[in-house]
Amino acid sequence: MYRLVIDPQQKQGNCIILKSDQEHYLRRVVRLNSGDDFIAMDGRGNCWQVKLTVTGNEIVTSFRENRELTTAVSLIVALPKGSGFEDIIRCTTELGVTKLYPAISDRTLLKPKENKLERWRKIALEAVEQSERQILPYIAEPMPIKVLFEQFKLNNNPKYIASARSNAPHLMEFCQQDFQDNPPSEIIIATGCEGGWTPKEIENAIASGFQEVSLGKRILRAITAPIMVMALVASYSEIFELKSE
Amino acid sequence: MYRLVIDPQQKQGNCIILKSDQEHYLRRVVRLNSGDDFIAMDGRGNCWQVKLTVTGNEIVTSFRENRELTTAVSLIVALPKGSGFEDIIRCTTELGVTKLYPAISDRTLLKPKENKLERWRKIALEAVEQSERQILPYIAEPMPIKVLFEQFKLNNNPKYIASARSNAPHLMEFCQQDFQDNPPSEIIIATGCEGGWTPKEIENAIASGFQEVSLGKRILRAITAPIMVMALVASYSEIFELKSE
Structure with a gap:
């Protein structure tokens, strides 16, 4: 219907x-x-x-009805070029994202137009209808990444920043711990745009309590990284629910 | 470089x-x-x-160098409409897919053109270069899904078919078992197109030794499902490698 x-x-x-x-x-x-x-x-x-x-x-x-995840997932996404963020909204909404924070990082090339936010929210709405979710994900105004890291500083839920070519542990290792006994009420994960984060950005994130994580050995595009993250965290959240039913 | x-x-x-x-x-x-x-x-x-x-x-x-998964992942993908399969090739190649089998299912609307395969393989090649993989995924000629199920009948590795709105256990529960001690050399997973599988197709898959699985409570698009599957299996394969190093 x-x-x-x-x-x-x-x-x-x-x-x-x-x-x-x-x-x-x-x-x-x-x-x-x-x-x-x-x-x-x-x-x-x-x-x-x-x-x-x-x-x-x-x-x-x-x-x-309830097709929502019990753990809220907030994704901080450094805006990729072109219409990449639209694909990210579509896929991560289907997978259950709660909040999306489009971010302007040092290597972000996209200058989002005035009416972008309206279009983005419309895409999220369509994805909610299609995936039969109950909650419309919140999409924030694009903000400088530094402001976002600062803003999340006092949030004590697990916070991760995904980086390529690092020796950081895999996100999954942290998910295994986070969803062992008492899953967190929220998980916050930041993914970079083309070219990744600058060392200074990683430093700022860590200073705000973010843990650096790897998403595997291959170099993911800015579009694929948040979708992968969302697939992983959604699976953990749903599996935990099933275990505790 | x-x-x-x-x-x-x-x-x-x-x-x-x-x-x-x-x-x-x-x-x-x-x-x-x-x-x-x-x-x-x-x-x-x-x-x-x-x-x-x-x-x-x-x-x-x-x-x-080696950024490849130790467990080969074969994805059987009922062709979505439009250029959806191109997005699937891009993202799943980045995530480490080994073989892609585009399939014509009962609800497939797309009639792939003659030169499609060449274009698909070019997209895979670009994704290999971008993600710094070493192995070029194999992309098969599109085949009727029935033929593919038949073809995989004698393959004794774990075989899954993802379906929406079923009471099947989550794919992650099976991954946890598959990657417990001796990870399989290959995992085969089939995902449907818009409208999903017909009951007869699910029946054929099960008769060929496929296990029905869920990808969560939300209804995923035909594009999102194989990407999610690949994100999950790739993570398990890499985490297992790290454990056994």
Whole structure:
């Protein structure tokens, strides 16, 4: 059944009031007719099966479902060139990311345009609908990486910075420890752009309590690194849940 | 230093004989000049640091390096729509895939064009150069999924088929077992295209000794699933190596 993320205030009584672009999309693109059902989700875990009608859209049943990770994953991503960050949003949203912090690092070439954030959030929304998640990941305004490291300094959850060509231990070794007994409420991981981090950036990260980690022996593109990170942490989080059920 | 995959027969004595397109690329795109060094790799683990000259290209040093996984990973991928398989080649090659088997499943919409395979292999080659791998992944001709399941029937290594919306155990649970003591020489994993596998396809896979697995609670796109699989298996393979060093 087709899924649509709505604003919480679009639920009014027993109806879901669609915006004109949403109604247009359901009728013209998804090709639903009056009387067909779809699922509306408020991005906070509330879901409604709704019947499409011309006079308001009546809620058939409401339910809660949960495909979310119990450990929140915050990814700090030094912006790659081109539209690479869009691929990162798509894949990591499917894999369960909680917060994305696009960062401007010393080697970042991309100058994000004014309206980028709006486009990025739209991509995340589509990925939420597609992957049937309940929560819309938060995407921050692009910020200088130095500011972000500083900002996370007082966050005492596990913090990692991925680097290539280092002798740092593999991220997986830390995940094994983090998810041994009491998984953390949040994990924060930073990945670099083309050309990687500068030594100074690694230094700043470590000074803010980040642990340097390897993602394996091969040199990953800036797009692949955060997807790999997300695949790994999501698997640990879900496996832990299963063990403790 | 720039990396280039060459055919083994391009090494002649103490020289690397470049093809005209390779020489053009190094001089015009990478902008190397005579006297600059690059690295030539034969896709079998042999590497040479080479000095670019107008009269043959002299080998400075030869070396072997190894960024390859000890467990070979064969991915059977039901072809997604559009150019999705190209993204899969890029990311999974970076992550260390050994063999890619593009498959035509019941729900595959893409009809691959004649010259597709050539293009796919070129993408793999570029990803090898970028990720500094030594081995060029093998990409098979697209084949009906039924033929592939049949073909892998006699292969006794661990074989998995990923499916969404099933109650199958998570792939990670099997990886934990597979990499406990003696990691397998090969792992085979099949991922579906948009719409997933048909019940009959799952049945065929199981009859050929494949184990159904989950990749988590969220619904992944056909592009994301093989990347996630590869991230997970590569991590297990590398962690096992480190443990046994």
